[in-house]
Amino acid sequence: MKVAIVGAGLAGLACALELEKLGVQPVVFEQRHRLGSPFPFAAMLLDFIFHPVKDQLQELRNQYHINLKPIGEIRLLRLQGPRTSYNVRGHLGYILLRGQNQESIENQLASGLKTPVRFVSPVAPKDLLKDFDYIVVADGSKKYAQELGIWQSTYRAWVRGANITGKFNPREVRFWFNTGYAKSGFACMVPLGIDRAVLTLSVPQIDHQELDKYWQDFIKQEKIHADQVLKWETRSESGLVFPHRIGNTFLAGNSGGFVSGWLGFGVFSCLISGVETARAIALGQNYEKRVSFLQQIMERQARCRMFWNTLNNHNLDNIITLLGNPITSPLWHGNPNVTKLADHLIAFWLKNSCHLN
Ligand SMILES: Cc1cc2nc3c(=O)[nH]c(=O)nc-3n(C[C@H](O)[C@H](O)[C@H](O)COP(=O)(O)OP(=O)(O)OC[C@H]3O[C@@H](n4cnc5c(N)ncnc54)[C@H](O)[C@@H]3O)c2cc1C
Numbered sequence: 001m002k003v004a005i006v007g008a009g010l011a012g013l014a015c016a017l018e019l020e021k022l023g024v025q026p027v028v029f030e031q032r033h034r035l036g037s038p039f040p041f042a043a044m045l046l047d048f049i050f051h052p053v054k055d056q057l058q059e060l061r062n063q064y065h066i067n068l069k070p071i072g073e074i075r076l077l078r079l080q081g082p083r084t085s086y087n088v089r090g091h092l093g094y095i096l097l098r099g100q101n102q103e104s105i106e107n108q109l110a111s112g113l114k115t116p117v118r119f120v121s122p123v124a125p126k127d128l129l130k131d132f133d134y135i136v137v138a139d140g141s142k143k144y145a146q147e148l149g150i151w152q153s154t155y156r157a158w159v160r161g162a163n164i165t166g167k168f169n170p171r172e173v174r175f176w177f178n179t180g181y182a183k184s185g186f187a188c189m190v191p192l193g194i195d196r197a198v199l200t201l202s203v204p205q206i207d208h209q210e211l212d213k214y215w216q217d218f219i220k221q222e223k224i225h226a227d228q229v230l231k232w233e234t235r236s237e238s239g240l241v242f243p244h245r246i247g248n249t250f251l252a253g254n255s256g257g258f259v260s261g262w263l264g265f266g267v268f269s270c271l272i273s274g275v276e277t278a279r280a281i282a283l284g285q286n287y288e289k290r291v292s293f294l295q296q297i298m299e300r301q302a303r304c305r306m307f308w309n310t311l312n313n314h315n316l317d318n319i320i321t322l323l324g325n326p327i328t329s330p331l332w333h334g335n336p337n338v339t340k341l342a343d344h345l346i347a348f349w350l351k352n353s354c355h356l357n
Contacts, residue, residue, distance in 0.1 A: 003027070003281055004132040006125050008035055008117045010267060011253025012138035013109040014066060014274030021065065022282035025115055027132070031122035031139075036106040039232035040099035041161055042190035042198045043267045044074065044173060047093045048332050049260060050297055056268040057094055064275045068108055070094035071192065075171040077332070080222075081320040082178045082313040088323075088332045095173070095190055096267070105267065125249060134281045135249045137256070138274060144255055145241045153239040154261025154302045157185050157204040158211045160233050164189075164226035168197045177316045181217040184309045186263065199224065202236060202264065204309075236264050240302055242295070245287050250277040258294055260301040262308060269294050300343055307346045 001024055005012045008030035019026050045056040053059050060066040072095040077088040097104045110117070125137045125144050137144045145151035168191040176187040185202040192198060203214045211233065218224070241257030244250065252258070252273040259266030273291055280287035311319070322328055328342075 001134070001281070002132045003134045003136065004029065004123075004128045005136045005138055006123055006128070007031075007137075007139035007253070007255075008106075008110075009138060009140050009253060009270075010105060010109070011140075011256070011258070011270040011274035011277075012136065013106065013113065014064070014271040015136050015138060015252060015278045016115055016274075017109060017113055018065070018275045018278035019282060020114055022278060024278075024282050026136075028115055028117045029121040029123045030117050030119050033119050034100060035110055035117070036100040036104050037098060037234075038100065039161065039230065039234075040097065040101055040104070040163065040192075040198075041200070041232075042071075042192055043096045043098050043105065044190060044265070045070075045094045045096065045268055046074070046077075046265065047091070049263070049265050049301075050268055053268070060268065060271060064272060066109070066271055066275070068096060068105060069103070070096050071103065072170050074173050076169065076173070078172065078174040079320050079323065080174065080176045080178075081317040082180070084317045084320045084324075086320050086324040090332070092173075092332060095192075097192070129249070133248060136252055136274075136277050136281075137249060138252045138270075138277075140254045142237055142239055142255070144249075145239070145251055145257065148246060150241050150243065150246075151239045151257070152241070153237065154305050155204060155239075155264060156237045157202045157235075157264070158206055158208055158233065159200060159202045159236050160211050160215045160231070161198060161200045162228040162232075163192075163230040164197050164199050164224075164228055165195060166197070166226040168194055170194050176218070176222060177320070178218075178221070179311075179313050179316070181214050181221060183214075184311065187218055187222070197226070199226070199228075208233075238264055238266065240298055243288060244273075244291060244295075245280070250280065250287060252277045256291075257298060258291075260298065262301040262304040269297070303343065303346050 003026040005028045074092040170191045174189040187201040238259035253270035258269040258273045276290040
């Protein structure tokens, strides 16, 4: 069986690892000259994003044979609105490293892989069809799904990041929401240890040249005084995709619409989509059926995004105040009833705001 994987990112590597376990050696094409993005950044696995899954690392280990080592645990989440703030405490998730460092998720995955990655090999999925029995599109972009007309964009933003130095609580993550400098996006700070952190601002629906102004406003308004040792920028785009299999071509990771349209989180879902692609190819399992729970989560997150797009600063403050209420606080720790209720309320809000339009 000849299988080509386009992209040695999270979904591509997870797929290659699982194929090897199932006795298939794929060919992995990667356009870069090494694994991981050139700039190091942090990835959060936040428990509340992927309800009903409570502990994403445990789930990856138990159900998908992916054993990742985090650099830390998140025990304090500070949510900062324009005028209000709220602290969530308890076990809330994990922090992992991304990029080219040995501890990055990419390198942790690759350390278990026997198949050599073909670096500096940018390929187009349709060019591979004649030479391979199966193609896995895991290039992290919408390109192929858009060509097929099955991509529905949910979140498009420019992201500015900076690696900063100072003193940090290694278990504390901060989020800022303010339409003044983030529009309907957000800013966050994730520690990489006690003396380093990654600061990120994600602003949707702006041109690249506007990003610096939003960044300066954020730094000024939130009085960030830390030294910015490395700055980087990237484009972030997520969308919904259906179907995820076209003939013998499978779409995994962000290419398959497995990144949340609300906050752009997708480590967990992209890894799973990679593993499920491998199982569908090697074991003949039904990919669509196996990823349907992820699709439901992605649809829920897309509704959250639509809802979030309608909010002004006053609404953001109200939401943060509401989240501080003891009735809604189980949301952070995976209570399915509270999640369901929140989803119903969002659907109701969207229906009625559409009526008004
Ligand atoms: C700044 C930032 C912060 C994030 N933070 C979080 C977070 O905290 N938590 C979270 O869950 N998610 C987070 N995400 C999202 C997460 O990074 C993505 O969901 C995930 O990386 C997508 O995995 P993927 O395998 O689809 O794509 P990628 O990991 O991007 O891999 C795609 C690979 O394909 C390669 N490639 C592209 N085109 C070709 C081609 N034509 N031929 C060969 N190779 C190709 C690329 O070079 C790349 O190596 C963040 C994303 C960004 C940008």
